[in-house]
Amino acid sequence: MQDTIANSSASPSEQNSDTGRFLRETGLAADVAAVVEPVLEDLGFRLVRVKIQGDGRDRTVQLMAERPDGSINVDDCEAISKALSPVLDVNDPVSGAYRLEVSSPGIDRPLVRPSDFEDWSGHEAKIELNEAIDGRKRFKGVLEGFEDGEVRIKTDTGEHGVQHLGLPVHLISDAKLVLTDELIREALQRAKERHSNRPGDGAELDEDDLED
Structure with a gap:
């Protein structure tokens, strides 16, 4: 099942928005996205993509998220998962058992805005x-x-x-x-700049800061 397609029904203003996603999920993934997106926004994150993989007991809900500056780390992913789990349980967009996986978009990231x-x-x-x-x-x-x-x-x-x-x-x-050496260098440089701009943080850059 292809979960992400172009949202051709969106208005021109929505498609030209700097922050709105032009790629939207369909089917079950769209149901999940509708539940999680406002929660993420309240937490200070934005949704990148939702994918549903497998079925039955092997079903996995994969959620990519990030802060508006493109950053996210392991602690963020854990906090998002804890916040979303009870919301998904109450709204129940996915019937039966499933695993929730929250991750960064990665260096070779999807482009959705x-x-x-x-x-x-x-x-x-x-x-x-x-x-x-x-x-x-x-x-x-x-x-x-x-x-x-x-x-x-x-x-x-x-x-x-x-x-x-x-x-x-x-x-x-x-x-x-496309994952290239130049892209990796750029992603590392951006992570270092974000890290150095954190007020009162003199620690060295760690792996969490490079996750995006």
């Missing part, structure tokens, strides 16, 4: 559309930001060489950063 394409401009990404453009649904290239409802990307089209394209955000069914 227009602001993600701005934040990670200059890095490689893979983008898949739910409708073909010039016979293609899959694109890989360097992000060049977001403008006028389109993701800007520099990509090698093969026959027509390198081109700068605009992909309508409402056609995107999946988007993800």
Whole structure:
């Protein structure tokens, strides 16, 4: 089951929002997202993605979250899990037993908001559309930001060489950063900067701060 698709029914203002997700879950994952998203916001986090894997006793609810600055650590994940478990029990969007897993988006993260394409401009990404453009649904290239409802990307089209394209955000069914040495260095640098900006914190950077 594919849990995440483009929310083509969203209004242009919603699709162009810097903070709103243009990728939305469907089915059971959407039911879970509707329950957890407001709780996360109250805790100071934002939802990245919900996925449901397995069925029956092997069912797992996977939830990716982050702070608005893109950070999250192990303690945050534990706090989110403790806050969400009773809420999910009461609302019961998932029948039967399941495991709840809360994690960071990871370095090669999904891109689910227009602001993600701005934040990670200059890095490689893979983008898949739910409708073909010039016979293609899959694109890989360097992000060049977001403008006028389109993701800007520099990509090698093969026959027509390198081109700068605009992909309508409402056609995107999946988007993800490509793990490269440059991306790892950038993610580490951002984690160090966040760490150094914490007031009154003189401790050295630890693994939790690099989790995103």
